[in-house]
Amino acid sequence: MSHPVRTVADRPRALFRAPRGRRPFLVGLLAVALVTTGATSGCGQESADADAGKLRVGYQRFGGLSLVKARGEAPDADWSLFESGPALTEALKAGAIDIGQVGEAPPIFAAAGKIKFRIIGTSEPVPQGEAVLVKESKGFRTFADLKGRTVALNKGSNVNWLLVRLLEAHRMTLADINVKYLKPAEARPAFDNDQVDAWIIWDPYFALAEQPGVKILADATGLASNREYILVSPEALEQKPDQIRTFLETYRSTTDWGIANPQERTSILAPELKIDESTTARALARSAKPLAPVGPEIGAELQSIADGFTELKLIPGTVDMVSLVDDQFSGVFR
Numbered sequence: 001m002s003h004p005v006r007t008v009a010d011r012p013r014a015l016f017r018a019p020r021g022r023r024p025f026l027v028g029l030l031a032v033a034l035v036t037t038g039a040t041s042g043c044g045q046e047s048a049d050a051d052a053g054k055l056r057v058g059y060q061r062f063g064g065l066s067l068v069k070a071r072g073e074a075p076d077a078d079w080s081l082f083e084s085g086p087a088l089t090e091a092l093k094a095g096a097i098d099i100g101q102v103g104e105a106p107p108i109f110a111a112a113g114k115i116k117f118r119i120i121g122t123s124e125p126v127p128q129g130e131a132v133l134v135k136e137s138k139g140f141r142t143f144a145d146l147k148g149r150t151v152a153l154n155k156g157s158n159v160n161w162l163l164v165r166l167l168e169a170h171r172m173t174l175a176d177i178n179v180k181y182l183k184p185a186e187a188r189p190a191f192d193n194d195q196v197d198a199w200i201i202w203d204p205y206f207a208l209a210e211q212p213g214v215k216i217l218a219d220a221t222g223l224a225s226n227r228e229y230i231l232v233s234p235e236a237l238e239q240k241p242d243q244i245r246t247f248l249e250t251y252r253s254t255t256d257w258g259i260a261n262p263q264e265r266t267s268i269l270a271p272e273l274k275i276d277e278s279t280t281a282r283a284l285a286r287s288a289k290p291l292a293p294v295g296p297e298i299g300a301e302l303q304s305i306a307d308g309f310t311e312l313k314l315i316p317g318t319v320d321m322v323s324l325v326d327d328q329f330s331g332v333f334r
Helices: 024-032 065-070 085-094 106-112 158-169 184-192 205-209 234-239 241-260 262-273 277-287 296-311
Strands: 056-060 078-082 099-102 118-123 130-135 150-153 178-181 198-202 214-219 229-232
Touching: 056 065, 056 085, 065 241, 065 262, 078 085, 085 099, 085 106, 085 229, 106 229, 106 296, 118 234, 118 241, 118 296, 130 158, 130 205, 150 158, 150 184, 158 198, 184 198, 184 205, 198 205, 205 277, 229 234, 229 241, 234 241, 241 262, 262 277
Parallel strands: 056 078, 056 099, 150 178, 150 198
Antiparallel strands: 099 229, 118 229, 130 198, 130 214
């Protein structure tokens, strides 16, 4: 059986990405960009007496690792639940976990914050797994219609990247909208009660909010890859390489099983996610993707985003993302 889930405090940051050579209108994002690691909230506490020989795994409830945990496929792992990717990278920094799974923005800001890690795996793109939601009654037809309106999103998550890409696509700047940074648990009631005009959110919160009268204004298709990334600490790479390889093999086989058996996957994950099976099935159908190896193209993809952050002075100095990509386990994912 898996160990009880713990939480570690979240330190969210504003993550605004823009590829190399963005047009000058994106400079309007600078006013809110240089946000350092902030106050923590709702993450797993470090277990002082944890068995040092165990592989300590950080996961997010809807990430691909949830299925591994829910099926009990890694009984010797020590599991910690995190609300977001930035929270998980803070745990890597603190030495509280060995390996974990995040979205595509947290690794860049973690690297800028001098957190030590390597990127050893990824997923196929998941652009339909995040979206801008609005009420049909408000009559919005495109993202441009949100000019002057209030948009809610979680600070320091993948949806910050989607926001920047949407602004660029519609030749807008951050000054054209009123951004309200809210965690999902805060944003949902604000959206339901019309305290915000739009909510940029990811699955499964996305699927949970798809109620009658709610419209998908845009998703990340053509704008953001929205991949998952597997990060590992350098110490774990040195001290636990065999455990890491075994765990990744389990992760890969379990993910493949879930994709091949969607009904069984839904039945197993719905209780873990604490949501009904129909909502779970809808979210998984668009957001659960196969794992993929890392290589030069993945490093280049992350580097282009990091370079854009640097050019807009959203991170201090240059970050070398290519050097953080480690393909020694890529054979597991092929």
